[in-house]
Amino acid sequence: MPGISIYDLFFSPQQQQQRQKSAGSCSSQHALISGPPNCGKTSLLLQFAYNHAMNKDSIVTFICKQHAFDVKPPFLSQGVQPDSDVFTRITIKYVHDYEELLKYFAAFHVQSELPRAVIIDDFYDLFDERKCHERFGHMRARETAMVKTLALAHDAIIYANESLEPQYECKLLVSDTHTGDGPRLQYIYQRWLHQIFTIRSLDNSRFSVSGGKVLQKGTHDDSRAVYSLVQNTLVLEQFDCH
Amino acid sequence: MAVVEAAMRAILAAVEASATVTDEQLSMLNFLFEKNLERALRILDQGGVQRVTSEPSHRTVFQVTGESKGAAPCYLCFPDHYCSCQSFYFDVVAKSEQIYCKHQLAAKLANALHMCKEVTMSDEELAYLLLEC
Numbered sequence: 001m002p003g004i005s006i007y008d009l010f011f012s013p014q015q016q017q018q019r020q021k022s023a024g025s026c027s028s029q030h031a032l033i034s035g036p037p038n039c040g041k042t043s044l045l046l047q048f049a050y051n052h053a054m055n056k057d058s059i060v061t062f063i064c065k066q067h068a069f070d071v072k073p074p075f076l077s078q079g080v081q082p083d084s085d086v087f088t089r090i091t092i093k094y095v096h097d098y099e100e101l102l103k104y105f106a107a108f109h110v111q112s113e114l115p116r117a118v119i120i121d122d123f124y125d126l127f128d129e130r131k132c133h134e135r136f137g138h139m140r141a142r143e144t145a146m147v148k149t150l151a152l153a154h155d156a157i158i159y160a161n162e163s164l165e166p167q168y169e170c171k172l173l174v175s176d177t178h179t180g181d182g183p184r185l186q187y188i189y190q191r192w193l194h195q196i197f198t199i200r201s202l203d204n205s206r207f208s209v210s211g212g213k214v215l216q217k218g219t220h221d222d223s224r225a226v227y228s229l230v231q232n233t234l235v236l237e238q239f240d241c242h
Numbered sequence: 243m244a245v246v247e248a249a250m251r252a253i254l255a256a257v258e259a260s261a262t263v264t265d266e267q268l269s270m271l272n273f274l275f276e277k278n279l280e281r282a283l284r285i286l287d288q289g290g291v292q293r294v295t296s297e298p299s300h301r302t303v304f305q306v307t308g309e310s311k312g313a314a315p316c317y318l319c320f321p322d323h324y325c326s327c328q329s330f331y332f333d334v335v336a337k338s339e340q341i342y343c344k345h346q347l348a349a350k351l352a353n354a355l356h357m358c359k360e361v362t363m364s365d366e367e368l369a370y371l372l373l374e375c
Binding site: 102103105106107108109110138140143144147148151154155159163187188191192 | 300326328331332336338365370
């Protein structure tokens, strides 16, 4: 199975075929996208969701905190209409905290229809230190909770890929905000999310996203894309593929 | 780490094909995992690995009993990547001192040797069980 690459953030699988681009030489269906605040992560996630819901028999689950879209509405790409019927195939699932995330993945196999993609926005923010400590009761409570959640999510996606028809695959894309050079708690993320895309700010409205290195299988996809957030629109400016 | 995992996969494939483990294979596993192998084999000898499968979805998880005498704790395990024991977080994830905890090793060996106790439950029951991870 192709896995997740930078192409998936901007193009649907059908569009990638038309452009004769492969969906990446990587084999992981689990990825993290990490970037500074207000760099368009949610917009990229929504574009990823849109790309994977374009097929009429595909559904996508987008998980975020309630009112996340009210506070910072994501931008749509050029050419994507807000009233497109593709959005009817994207289920927005609001969660208060990581425990609701655990319940979702624990019961993943009970769903009548498995999604083609599961997207989790602002993953780290779902883990309140006090609540994690109440449950796990030791000094690394938040990290323990993150480990458990990622493992359950990873298992759910593996289950989906074993259950779906061979031509379909289920992907997991998680976002997190960082203030330094890279994702916080990368040693945890990389154990289950084998692709890591890092966003860097070029100026106030232009950003680059690169990465996608598979840490275990030894294949690389060091593509880089430059995009901007202008007039409430996500605009892809440049794409370098390797 | 990738090299150790590849070696482990090769050994387990051979073990599964023959349904036995040779002295040479044990020696290689001991070289790779040292004391954890010894602990895993004790768990195996005690019949401490159970594979739980849900119906009708066929999603699975392993339950592995700890080594403590008396009321031994039971851990939930995805052998390739997770165990609910504390050693998994501290020794495998945080410190990267081990590749697998003893429960993961026990589950992998039990699976290869067909020594798992098989348990079936409903999809809903498995969902509740997975929340106990």
